[in-house]
Amino acid sequence: MIAEERLIIPKKTSNRFLMMIGLGLVLLVLGIILMMTAGPAHHDAHGAAATGHHAVTWYERLMSNLWLNSVYFTGIAVVGLFFTTVQYVAYAGWSVLIKRVLEALAYFLPVGGVIMILVFLLPIIFTGHNPLFHWTDHSLYEVDNANYDPIIAGKAGFLNLPFYTIRMVAYFALWIFFAWWLRKQSVAEDLNGGLSYYDKSIRISAMFLVVFGVTSSLSAWDWVLSIDTHWFSTMFGWYVFASWFISGLAATTLTVILLKQAGYMKMVNANHLHDLGKFVFAFSIFWTYIWFSQFMLIWYANMPEEVGYFTERLGGYGGHYTWIFFTNLVVNFAFPFLVLMTRDAKRQMIMLKIVCIVILFGHWLDFYLMIMPGTLRGESGFGLIELGTALTFLGLFLVRFTKGLTSASLVPVNHPFLEESIHHHV
Amino acid sequence: MTNKKYVLGVFDDEEVLLHAIPNVRAAGTKIYEVFTPFPIHGIDDALGIERSKLPIAAFFLGCCGLAFALWLQIYTLGVDWPMIIGGKPHIALPAFIPVAFELTVFFTAHGMVLTFLIISGLYPKTKTQVMDHRSTDDKFVMAIEVKEGKTDMTQLSNLLRSNGAIEVNEKEINA
Numbered sequence: 001m002i003a004e005e006r007l008i009i010p011k012k013t014s015n016r017f018l019m020m021i022g023l024g025l026v027l028l029v030l031g032i033i034l035m036m037t038a039g040p041a042h043h044d045a046h047g048a049a050a051t052g053h054h055a056v057t058w059y060e061r062l063m064s065n066l067w068l069n070s071v072y073f074t075g076i077a078v079v080g081l082f083f084t085t086v087q088y089v090a091y092a093g094w095s096v097l098i099k100r101v102l103e104a105l106a107y108f109l110p111v112g113g114v115i116m117i118l119v120f121l122l123p124i125i126f127t128g129h130n131p132l133f134h135w136t137d138h139s140l141y142e143v144d145n146a147n148y149d150p151i152i153a154g155k156a157g158f159l160n161l162p163f164y165t166i167r168m169v170a171y172f173a174l175w176i177f178f179a180w181w182l183r184k185q186s187v188a189e190d191l192n193g194g195l196s197y198y199d200k201s202i203r204i205s206a207m208f209l210v211v212f213g214v215t216s217s218l219s220a221w222d223w224v225l226s227i228d229t230h231w232f233s234t235m236f237g238w239y240v241f242a243s244w245f246i247s248g249l250a251a252t253t254l255t256v257i258l259l260k261q262a263g264y265m266k267m268v269n270a271n272h273l274h275d276l277g278k279f280v281f282a283f284s285i286f287w288t289y290i291w292f293s294q295f296m297l298i299w300y301a302n303m304p305e306e307v308g309y310f311t312e313r314l315g316g317y318g319g320h321y322t323w324i325f326f327t328n329l330v331v332n333f334a335f336p337f338l339v340l341m342t343r344d345a346k347r348q349m350i351m352l353k354i355v356c357i358v359i360l361f362g363h364w365l366d367f368y369l370m371i372m373p374g375t376l377r378g379e380s381g382f383g384l385i386e387l388g389t390a391l392t393f394l395g396l397f398l399v400r401f402t403k404g405l406t407s408a409s410l411v412p413v414n415h416p417f418l419e420e421s422i423h424h425h426v
Numbered sequence: 427m428t429n430k431k432y433v434l435g436v437f438d439d440e441e442v443l444l445h446a447i448p449n450v451r452a453a454g455t456k457i458y459e460v461f462t463p464f465p466i467h468g469i470d471d472a473l474g475i476e477r478s479k480l481p482i483a484a485f486f487l488g489c490c491g492l493a494f495a496l497w498l499q500i501y502t503l504g505v506d507w508p509m510i511i512g513g514k515p516h517i518a519l520p521a522f523i524p525v526a527f528e529l530t531v532f533f534t535a536h537g538m539v540l541t542f543l544i545i546s547g548l549y550p551k552t553k554t555q556v557m558d559h560r561s562t563d564d565k566f567v568m569a570i571e572v573k574e575g576k577t578d579m580t581q582l583s584n585l586l587r588s589n590g591a592i593e594v595n596e597k598e599i600n601a
Contacts, residue, residue, distance in 0.1 A: 292520075292523065296521070296524075299520055300512060300514075300520070300521060341485070342481070343481070425467050425468060
């Protein structure tokens with residue numbers, strides 16, 4: 001009988017998470033005040049670059065950052081659930097020892113859901129449209145209006161407020177429900193043992209994978225693709241999923257390493273890290289593959305309705321995003337590809353740790369590149385607002401994540417494949 | 427042609443074999459090779475076999491493939507016979523990436539097979555001597571080279587039997 005292992009978060013550490021949220025909020029407010037006071041001067045300096053667009057206000061910048069971080073962290077959370085279900089459906093044995101980390105990631109989902117629904121709905125309730133989503137402006141759909149946009153009006157069957165809101169609530173309802181349902185089996189298995197929970201988990205997982213197959217693409221279209229309302233890409237659902245998945249894998253691997261270094265998860269050995277490292281390595285390449293498939297076809301065909309997305313990011317707005325465009329590839333492809341190529345790099349904690357941190361930052365930047373050009377045009381930046389929002393979200397995420405980690409044993413003591421995982425050898 | 431003589435310990439269980447290996451090695455006997463019907467986890471470590479250097483060859487073969495692919499496309503499409511295709515520059519790198527990727531994989535895959543055959547000495551018409559045909563069915567065979575005058579046959583036989591070998595045979599191989 002293998003003993004339970006309870007993670008205890010010292011008071012100091014959990015206070016640090018709360019301080020992270022506090023500091024983030026302070027920086028955020030400071031950033032907003034700075035931007036309010038410096039607003040007009042900012043406009044003059046960049047007036048020429050932003051021809052045809054009004055200057056970006058602190059409100060729009062705040063909204064974009066809230067959205068960016070909620071999409072990013074919600075993605076990591078749902079990937080925790082997704083990867084757990086994949087392990088169940090594949091009858092995987094190796095991952096049993098790290099399963100509780102994956103389950104705990106999904107604890108952020110309710111928080112992410114509330115924030116996203118509020119960030120979407122509150123501006124619509126108070127101002128009539130959401131500055132993140134051009135299509136929420138109702139004048140675009142009125143034929144007699146000067147703003148009438150036939151392309152966007154043609155998408156009204158899908159992009160309309162009631163249907164969008166229903167979809168968003170449905171994604172979160174389904175994801176949270178499945179996360180809760182699966183977690184319930186997992187915790188009950190710890191207490192009572194037997195195979196019935198495992199069998200049930202497999203059935204739940206199979207159902208979730210069908211749900212996620214649809215909702216992952218739909219949510220990517222809704223949350224990210226619809227920002228650039230005119231543009232479309234059939235790769236986009238996969239692209240966002242790939243970015244989420246690699247971020248989730250990096251977060252899992254990093255957590256396992258940090259827990260191991262803190263003296264927990266002693267049964268996790270180099271073989272498990274090797275497998276996680278292979279996942280991180282493989283899915284960095286997978287993301288690049290998807291990225292390139294989307295980029296090359298659009299670049300080659302060079303059709304005006306498609307290529308605008310990339311001209312904005314590559315040289316557009318006076319080259320504002322060009323460096324991020326290339327940094328994105330270096331950080332998320334070249335770096336993990338070259339560093340994690342050898343077997344030793346995947347088996348040693350230090351290399352894996354560095355790569356995971358770089359990837360987590362890199363994919364935040366990837367989402368930045370997806371969201372900012374469509375919302376802030378050429379006036380995005382990296383300032384106190386970005387730092388503050390990211391810190392607040394990270395703090396919130398860690399509070400929920402550690403809650404998930406501490407609320408059950410780190411070792412699923414009655415999992416039928418536990419022995420196999422302990423003796424895992426590659 | 428010199429003949430080499432081997433002592434073959436035949437085992438019928440892989441767990442027994444896996445435990446026998448360190449004992450036989452600890453007794454100072456050098457194991458020539460172990461033949462098994464299927465791969466056994468941990469046997470490489472038990473036998474003290476070093477990790478293959480094939481991945482290093484793979485990396486350089488991949489680099490060769492990438493370099494060749496880029497040279498081929500840049501030279502033919504950009505230098506030797508420049509043509510405008512789809513309004514793109516003569517040397518349009520994004521368009522070259524799929525071919526560069528394929529040739530990298532091609533060189534790595536074929537190069538690794540060839541490298542493997544060469545370092546394993548598997549040239550055409552090489553005859554492989556099979557120590558015991560049952561090692562392709564249900565038996566696990568440990569082969570130990572006999573050095574004339576140096577190897578104490580009775581002691582070796584006892585060592586193998588005490589570690590679970592069900593038979594101990596001898597075989598001469600044309601080297």
